Amino acid sequence: MARPTPLSGFPEWLPQQRIVEQEILSRIQKTFELNGFAGIETRAVEPLDQLLRKGETSKEVYVLSRLQAGDEDSHSDRSLGLHFDLTVPFARYVIENAGKLDFPFKRYQIQKVWRGERPQEGRFREFYQADIDVVGAGELPYHYEVDLPLVMAQALNSLQPLGVPAFKILVNNRRVAEGFYRGIGLTDIDAVLRNIDKIDKIGAQRVAALIVNEAGATTEQAQLCLDLAALHGSDQSVINDARALAQRAGVDNDLFTQGITELSTLLEAAAQRAPGVIEANLKIARGLDYYTGSVYESVLIGHEDLGSICSGGRYDTLASDGKNTYPGVGLSIGVSRLVSRLISKQLVTASRSVPTAVLVAVTDEATRHQSDAIAQALRSRGVSTDVSPTAAKYGKQIKFADKRGIPFVWFPASTTDGEDHPHQVKDIRTGEQHNALPETWLPPACDLTPQVTSTET
Incomplete structure (x- = not known):
């Protein structure tokens, strides 16, 4: 065409x-x-x-x-x-x-x-x-x-x-x-x-x-x-x-x-x-x-x-x-x-180009259903959430979010080498990362939706 x-x-x-x-x-x-x-x-x-x-x-x-x-x-x-x-x-x-x-x-x-x-x-x-x-x-x-x-x-x-x-x-x-x-x-x-x-x-x-x-x-x-x-x-x-x-x-x-x-x-x-x-x-x-x-x-x-x-x-x-x-x-x-x-x-x-506040990372395609469940739990509480399109390295998934202005990336709970790792959410603007539960965590109100502001502020 x-x-x-x-x-x-x-x-x-x-x-x-x-x-x-x-x-x-x-x-x-x-x-x-x-x-x-x-x-x-x-x-x-x-x-x-x-x-x-x-x-x-x-x-x-x-x-x-x-x-x-x-x-x-x-x-x-x-x-x-x-x-x-x-x-x-x-x-x-x-x-x-x-x-x-x-x-x-x-x-x-x-x-x-x-x-x-x-x-x-x-x-x-x-x-x-x-x-x-x-x-x-x-x-x-x-x-x-x-x-x-x-x-x-x-x-x-x-x-x-x-x-x-x-x-x-x-x-x-x-x-x-x-x-x-x-x-x-x-x-x-x-x-x-x-x-x-x-x-x-x-x-x-x-x-x-x-x-x-x-x-x-x-x-x-x-x-x-x-x-x-x-x-x-x-x-x-x-x-x-x-x-x-x-x-x-x-x-x-x-x-x-x-x-x-x-x-x-x-x-x-x-x-x-x-x-x-x-x-x-x-x-x-x-x-x-x-x-x-x-x-x-x-x-x-x-x-x-x-x-x-x-x-x-x-x-x-x-x-x-x-x-x-x-x-x-x-x-x-x-x-x-x-x-x-x-x-x-x-x-x-506008602070970002999409309404999405959280990108849920995908560890591998076999566990995508777990990322989908996390996203659904966040959405049910009014948080606009997307799931990473690919199970790439976490660095690439973070870059995917950063390009769109999505402020938070969610890393699903996992078990590696017999050790349990809890859910974690990362503010990719500051690098701050901490444990969280999709049933209770909410982003700050200013990040819940895109913010439209003057370029002079």
Whole structure:
């Protein structure tokens, strides 16, 4: 068989790297559950018309088809696509199961998604997302727009002992932006938001030109939009600056007032519950038009070039069956993007490449069954154990364990020259060796499972 060519955009980690990913997923899941979120998983495919509701282009969706599809089912298959995020599947899930769910419904979902975009660092065609959402039936109190980014802050904080860099969650409120734009006389709000979202990519002056050309703004109106987008800060000074700008621009409407009041509330709560983590940044637009309130993006400090690792916002009409509406707020961590940066920059390491804590040596093939029995006794007590593949010299068996990072080698009891030798276990890192019984011995807690730590510690 010829050597296969890797597929770009479909990451496959080595075992030691996979341990890092699994530890990150485990800590995120634990945080979500500690905060009362219930886990669900949705199907991998959705109808294409539903997938495209969010305004994504068809080139980003992988269409489902079968090589051997018959004429009678090829059309139905072509109407399905792999989901490219977890928001649309969750909205559909809520509508289908509304009669069985208790509202407000808090869910987490950790699952792979597929997106047909150009692969580059931190961007993949197949990747893990970790989402939390809370949805209400008919209404959803504003305090959830405060609570959810703080839960995400807690999740990201739980990863910092592993070597994940410090982070900031940047927040804005779509009501602030829309109220301000309408207050200065603009009507094509989506066009303004879509272009404000491009400031970091193409620069403020090019964005101003796009607002003039695509949103019908005057040069003065475009500049006022940029002035609003330039405001940022983690305390109430940014709120005061936004109100002063609105007053100077003649903006006085309920939408702006509601948005700026909500943003102020969020900053006040964040200052008490997660000081220094959340920052108001009024250029954050999240160009998707279904967001209606708070919007969020998160960046790793010192790794801003990676882009947002966690984003989301408030939505009011995404989950609706025409009669009932289920407003919600949610955020999503791009787990694969985060892991790829940790690996590429060698920020994190795992203590070994296998879960195995103990390798049981084999004296000779005739006594392999004894080594198997020792391994089973250790496994029954929760110790991940392997048995040496060959009855080589003990030195070679130790090298086998050392190559994989297995910390302990177990030497079975034996009798030689009429002398009994008890079971012994050796820490091959230190050379310490002592008698032990498989029914009572346990490795230190830090060696029971692979440890994921920062390379700087």
